[in-house]
Amino acid sequence: MLKIENLHVRVAGKEILKGLSLDVKPGEVHAIMGPNGAGKSTLGNVLAGREGYEITAGTVDFGDKDLLQLEPEERAAEGLFLAFQYPVEIPGVNNTYFLKAALNAQRKYRGQAELDSMQFLKLVREKLRVLHISDELLHRAVNSGFSGGEKKRNEIFQMALLEPRLAILDETDSGLDIDALKMVAEGVNHMRSPDRAFIVITHYQRLLDYIVPDFVHVLAEGRIVESGDKSLAHKLEEHGYAWLDERRVPERSAV
């Protein structure tokens, strides 16, 4: 579904990703962990198409498309979703209206009929019910004046509504209390299916107690330095990221 090969990315002249490769198949959940500054958020942003990132080498295939050639809105319509680490406030724009416009823009791109207000509201109610979210967030402006937890909850709600093929969660757990964290995990688990994949970017192992990944990758200094199953996350938790450095010393000196 998603195949990243040898991806090199510069931000403001500085190389952040230095040959990252990753292969994600439908139905899989990949966790990406790593110390601060390793390039975790850069990866999410590059995949979603944010400007300001210079791709100097590498390829990214998403389904049968060359992802890097697509505009952000095309990537979304192709089924890629990024849950933001810092969701953006858009004052005065009603949350429901925003989502309806977004969903219909995607449907239009895919050649599907747009939903009218009644159909859309039905869908909204359905998603609210399974996510146990109150509809109060819907009547407010997009993320405007939302608490940190509400913003993240809203991201998960958007994800549920837009039903992406690949969802990337960029440190969605940061700043969440345990209840909000559980809610986010529940949302993701509910959406797990054989044809949908997740990339969960996180700094801490805690989230992975609730969203159990198929693979755990460690991102350090711009590339994946270690991959394994969920036990890798526990090892990291136990030893800290410094443990990685120790393991990587020989490799480094070889370069």
Add this chain to the structure above:
Amino acid sequence: MATERNDIEEALNRRYEAGFVTDIETEYLPPGLSEDVIRQLSAKKHEPQWMTDWRLEAYRHWLTMPVPEWAKLKIGPIDFQSISYYAAPKARPKSLDEVDPKLLETYDKLGVPLHERAKLAGVAVDAVFDSVSVGTTFRKELAAAGVIFCSMSEAIQEHPELVRKYLGSVVPVADNYFAALNCAVFSDGSFVFIPKGVRCPMELSTYFRINAMNTGQFERTLIVAEEGSYVSYLEGCTAPQRDENQLHAAVVELVALDDAQIKYSTVQNWYPGDENGIGGIYNFVTKRGDCRGARSKISWTQVETGSAITWKYPSCVLRGDDSSGEFYSVALTHHAQQADTGTKMIHLGRNTKSKIISKGISAGRGQNTYRGLVKVEKGAEGARNYTQCDSLLIGKKCGAHTFPYIEVKHPSAIVEHEATTSKISDDQLFYCRSRGLGEEDAVSMIVDGFCKQVFKELPMEFAVEAKKLLEVSLEGAVG
């Protein structure tokens, strides 16, 4: 990226939809301005002597006045002798049934059907074409409620006592340069009179259209709401796309007596000029409402997207005790457009309240200025004002400026002013796009959200119109 830039360029150069010209036989006064021209104009309209004298007095005063230069606008010199002060379709129908089909077609195209079959439900329209009113709909229905809604020319003929009593009572003849000019040469406009205790049964609206070349439009609107009455009035304006600048200098006067309420909305879409700043309307307008009676209320809502230059400050004189004034404004400048707009709230009576919500949007090389005065006079005990003034910048070459003036002469006054300037951030755009919205849609959604507080003050159908207008006006603003 290069192709994207081209798409944006293309969208940017999209035609101004109201930019067409109606080919109709037109009668002109030759260009030029003099006492003779004013006498001819007045004679053409069969005006009584008092009206002619009033015009001449204004003209003589105007000659002594300097062109105002305090606004933050760059305006080339205006040659008042090269303008024709009167242009009207030759055929003068007695009623709407006899109106030239070409004119009906023009208004159809502008989305304001006048003929019986297609009239806008619940909205009475006075259609002003160049210098004259060509027809007013729903007159019978309004007359049954006691409401007078007609062209200013007719009002001078048929209700001279009302016109004499109120004309110039809010904006005096010598108020300012452009108002004085308007007094001298105004050719038509709308007159509204709502008698005591009447709630006007429908929305009233005037649609101003400039069509003829080398002419100016000088309209005059007067709305009088007697004790306890209510009226909601809306004006719209468009003009053909031309390389020459055309002058529009209007005066609007509102009078609200005890417990009366006037809601005045404007959707201004005069031709803004092209992307290089060639052509467009010079829009110099004096609008003022007099809350003459106790507990009266006047509310101005304006959406200004057109004109090369906008110079207007719809104001409220809060004379009656417990009266209140409101000003809600969205002003957009794109390409080379310039706007210097705002309001004046003059608190004279006790416990008077005013509220100002101004939203300025600048894109391209547009320059947008908010200029507002809140004045609390000695007797205005308990006066209260709240001003919120927000600017939104799109792109790097535009400008937003804010000039709030506050003069307070009573210690009990409470005056609040809040101002913000923001840019549509890359973060906001990316967020919208990552959810599937195209760039243009994302911008118009963010701008729409920014304007929400003002749009909700507009009558429903016009709020939709205003939103669309803003989208069209902003096309290609990002890139």
